[in-house]
Amino acid sequence: MNFYNEMYDANGGVRAHYKGYEDWLKATPPERIERKRAEADLAFHRVGITFAVYGEEAGKERLIPFDIIPRVIPSAEWKSLRSGLRQRVKALNMFLHDVYHDQEILKAGKIPAEQVLNNAQFRPEMMGVDLPGNIYAHIAGVDIVRAGEGEFYVLEDNLRVPSGVSYMLEDRKMMMRLFPELFAKHKVAPVQHYPDMLLEKLRAVAPKGVSNPTVVVLTPGAYNSAYFEHTFLAQQMGVELVEGRDLFVKDEVVYMRTTQGPRRVDVIYRRLDDDYMDPLAFRADSSLGVPGILKAYQAGNVTLSNAIGTGVADDKSIYPYVPDMIRFYLGEEPTLNNVPTYMCRKPDDLKYVLDNLAKLVVKEVHGAGGYGMLVGPASTREQIEHFRQLLIAKPDGYIAQPTLALSNCPTFVEEGIAPRHLDLRPFVLSSGDCVDMVPGGLTRVALTKGSLVVNSSQGGGTKDTWVLED
Amino acid sequence: MLSRTADHLFWMSRYIERAENLARLLDVTWQMSMVPQALDTINQSWAAIIALNSLEEAYAKKYSTVNGENVLKFMVSDPDNFASIHSCLRMARENAHAVRGTLTTEMWETLNATWLETREKTFDQLFNAGIGDYFEWVKMRSSLSRGTTLGTLLQDEAYHFIRLGTLLERADNTARILDVKYHVLRPHDDEGATDFYEWGALLRSVSAFEVYRKVYRDVITPERVAELLIFNKDMPRSLQFCLNSVSKNLDLIANSNSGETQRQAGMLNSQLRYGRIEDILEHGLHAWLSDFMDRIYLLGNGISKDFLVPMEEAA
Numbered sequence: 192m193n194f195y196n197e198m199y200d201a202n203g204g205v206r207a208h209y210k211g212y213e214d215w216l217k218a219t220p221p222e223r224i225e226r227k228r229a230e231a232d233l234a235f236h237r238v239g240i241t242f243a244v245y246g247e248e249a250g251k252e253r254l255i256p257f258d259i260i261p262r263v264i265p266s267a268e269w270k271s272l273r274s275g276l277r278q279r280v281k282a283l284n285m286f287l288h289d290v291y292h293d294q295e296i297l298k299a300g301k302i303p304a305e306q307v308l309n310n311a312q313f314r315p316e317m318m319g320v321d322l323p324g325n326i327y328a329h330i331a332g333v334d335i336v337r338a339g340e341g342e343f344y345v346l347e348d349n350l351r352v353p354s355g356v357s358y359m360l361e362d363r364k365m366m367m368r369l370f371p372e373l374f375a376k377h378k379v380a381p382v383q384h385y386p387d388m389l390l391e392k393l394r395a396v397a398p399k400g401v402s403n404p405t406v407v408v409l410t411p412g413a414y415n416s417a418y419f420e421h422t423f424l425a426q427q428m429g430v431e432l433v434e435g436r437d438l439f440v441k442d443e444v445v446y447m448r449t450t451q452g453p454r455r456v457d458v459i460y461r462r463l464d465d466d467y468m469d470p471l472a473f474r475a476d477s478s479l480g481v482p483g484i485l486k487a488y489q490a491g492n493v494t495l496s497n498a499i500g501t502g503v504a505d506d507k508s509i510y511p512y513v514p515d516m517i518r519f520y521l522g523e524e525p526t527l528n529n530v531p532t533y534m535c536r537k538p539d540d541l542k543y544v545l546d547n548l549a550k551l552v553v554k555e556v557h558g559a560g561g562y563g564m565l566v567g568p569a570s571t572r573e574q575i576e577h578f579r580q581l582l583i584a585k586p587d588g589y590i591a592q593p594t595l596a597l598s599n600c601p602t603f604v605e606e607g608i609a610p611r612h613l614d615l616r617p618f619v620l621s622s623g624d625c626v627d628m629v630p631g632g633l634t635r636v637a638l639t640k641g642s643l644v645v646n647s648s649q650g651g652g653t654k655d656t657w658v659l660e661d
Numbered sequence: 662m663l664s665r666t667a668d669h670l671f672w673m674s675r676y677i678e679r680a681e682n683l684a685r686l687l688d689v690t691w692q693m694s695m696v697p698q699a700l701d702t703i704n705q706s707w708a709a710i711i712a713l714n715s716l717e718e719a720y721a722k723k724y725s726t727v728n729g730e731n732v733l734k735f736m737v738s739d740p741d742n743f744a745s746i747h748s749c750l751r752m753a754r755e756n757a758h759a760v761r762g763t764l765t766t767e768m769w770e771t772l773n774a775t776w777l778e779t780r781e782k783t784f785d786q787l788f789n790a791g792i793g794d795y796f797e798w799v800k801m802r803s804s805l806s807r808g809t810t811l812g813t814l815l816q817d818e819a820y821h822f823i824r825l826g827t828l829l830e831r832a833d834n835t836a837r838i839l840d841v842k843y844h845v846l847r848p849h850d851d852e853g854a855t856d857f858y859e860w861g862a863l864l865r866s867v868s869a870f871e872v873y874r875k876v877y878r879d880v881i882t883p884e885r886v887a888e889l890l891i892f893n894k895d896m897p898r899s900l901q902f903c904l905n906s907v908s909k910n911l912d913l914i915a916n917s918n919s920g921e922t923q924r925q926a927g928m929l930n931s932q933l934r935y936g937r938i939e940d941i942l943e944h945g946l947h948a949w950l951s952d953f954m955d956r957i958y959l960l961g962n963g964i965s966k967d968f969l970v971p972m973e974e975a976a
Binding site for chain 2: 412413422423425426431432433434436437447448449450451452
């Protein structure tokens with residue numbers, strides 16, 4: 192397979208937007224770079240920018256590897272990505288509003304009704320509930336990969352509790368601290384205002400009639416894999432970081448317990464899945480949530496961000512219909528590509544998938560984090576056979592996609608600098624009619640040679656992402 | 662401030678203070694055990710440490726005899742003993758971790774590094790490297806954490822809860838040390854000569870040896886030691902100093918439920934401010950200290966009820 196290299200063209204020439212960085216890299220003594228890389232490692236450790244890995248020893252925290260070669264995106268390319276993202280997220284929010292209200296798209300037969308209504312992520316509790324600005328996914332983390340010149344694909348929409356934005360911000364801070372001279376030479380679009388932008392959006396979707404809303408970040412707690420990020424965002428926005436037990440509901444109003452007595456809460460940026468939010472409404476065994484919060488939410492006395500029930504729009508079984516949503520709601524052709532997707536619940540698709548397992552990527556419909564997936568070309572015969580059995584046993588639990596030729600980018604690895612595959616997760620913020628994002632996003636890089644899985648839980652690293660201004 | 666945040670801050674500072682006090686007490690006992698004396702007497706003072714922490718039962722489950730090495734092992738690095746230095750430093754770090762967004766980077770890094778470093782070491786390693794050095798280190802880490810708090814943290818509610826934790830814990834510890842040592846050292850009121858080394862060690866355990874000299878410019882007597890540790894308003898580890906600060910910090914964080922707790926703290930503070938050692942000794946120091954510790958305990962409960970884990974019906 193031929194891969195698109197972000198830094199060099201097919202003839203080995205450096206691409207124009209990487210020229211400045213490459214010059215600098217060539218002119219900088221390797222010892223200095225080594226020293227800086229060690230410095231970065233130490234700094235990340237000391238500050239404790241870590242994440243916990245599920246399945247490993249309880250409470251064990253790992254560092255996400257940080258690579259000092261940035262992923263550079265030229266201005267024109269970013270503009271086209273940005274308009275594609277705006278279009279897509281806008282349509283997804285309209286879809287969510289629609290399925291929880293009049294269900295026009297189902298009546299029009301654009302999406303099979305049972306795919307939506309029987310989906311485990313569909314929340315009947317949300318039927319007819321009106322949300323401020325009709326926005327459901329205030330924060331979306333859309334995963335994008337590049338397969339060629341100007342050829343971008345959306346892999347996943349991540350409309351529940353997308354994470355990683357703290358790494359985007361810390362990576363930039365680190366790069367500016369290590370190599371200020373690079374920023375003097377390049378016009379790198381700033382991203383540091385993300386927490387401000389987020390706070391502004393959260394305040395904008397406060398319940399009606401609240402003029403100075405109290406915003407909080409709700410975390411599952413210190414043992415969650417993204418706890419660092421929860422702390423980070425709360426601190427950066429200057430709002431309280433709360434756990435479920437800090438909140439209570441009385442007369443359909445949410446309060447937090449403070450040292451000066453109960454204080455009303457208006458907007459909750461929750462980093463907790465739907466299932467755990469309210470033991471009275473969802474999983475009764477959840478001790479992480481707040482009993483009665485769903486009622487308060489339905490009554491319009493508190494805003495949850497993201498809304499309950501967004502999972503029905505980013506589910507992998509709904510994903511293939513997103514281009515149709517864009518056409519249906521906006522009357523536009525999608526700017527960003529969807530990856531062709533085989534839905535194993537369809538007998539023809541299943542047959543094709545089983546015949547071509549070695550070429551395809553197979554994903555669990557409800558999976559996330561790079562767990563429970565098969566990358567055909569990189570798998571052993573045993574792994575493929577294992578998935579074959581899984582597929583036959585439960586076809587509607589899986590989708591399959593052709594293995595994309597993910598672009599790569601030079602990256603520091605043990606044997607020196609070598610190309611590694613990467614993706615991009617821009618964080619798209621919505622409130623009312625306004626869809627916004629800071630330029631770029633989080634670039635994740637698969638550090639294992641040839642690997643196409645960039646998730647940090649699977650040993651992926653991150654890079655600073657530069658959108659160059661004209 | 663969130664009640665839970667305040668709760669974590671309060672306990673974070675209590676645990677680090679507790680680790681420090683324990684290190685002080687063990688250090689002094691360790692040093693005293695090297696002064697020539699009967700083995701019985703030495704082991705008696707080790708037993709006193711177990712009694713001081715009401716750990717007789719837990720200790721007996723692990724060890725059949727009371728001696729220096731066993732007690733040190735149990736109180737320094739036994740992870741099963743919730744009162745060991747090891748456990749205190751772990752709890753301090755865990756509480757800090759839960760509210761790291763409220764702490765300054767320096768405070769968090771200090772507590773985190775303290776725990777990481779302690780976790781690495783086995784008891785044998787600590788013992789062979791010189792257990793005295795370890796006690797010094799624990800004291801220094803505690804000082805460092807107080808220093809970074811004072812030097813970097815906004816002096817708002819968070820700071821007051823941290824101070825409350827530190828001071829309540831310290832008052833309790835000073836009272837305990839005095840209670841146990843006073844009676845070990847002075848079993849009968851009519852005994853003649855006081856042991857200079859023993860009383861000196863007690864003073865050193867609360868960093869008050871030089872202070873004593875400065876204040877009294879005279880030989881060490883048990884009555885004055887008690888007076889210094891209870892009534893001196895300027896000595897940072899005396900009961901009067903601690904309660905005065907507790908009362909002040911409580912007034913700064915007052916809420917609509919905390920009146921009774923403030924009153925109790927104020928009363929205790931006044932007794933210390935206007936009390937006399939002669940009156941206490943006349944009725945018995947032990948009885949007085951027991952009552953004091955009960956009241957400290959009730960104060961802690963009051964703070965907890967008023968601020969840290971409040972009921973919700975007030976909404």
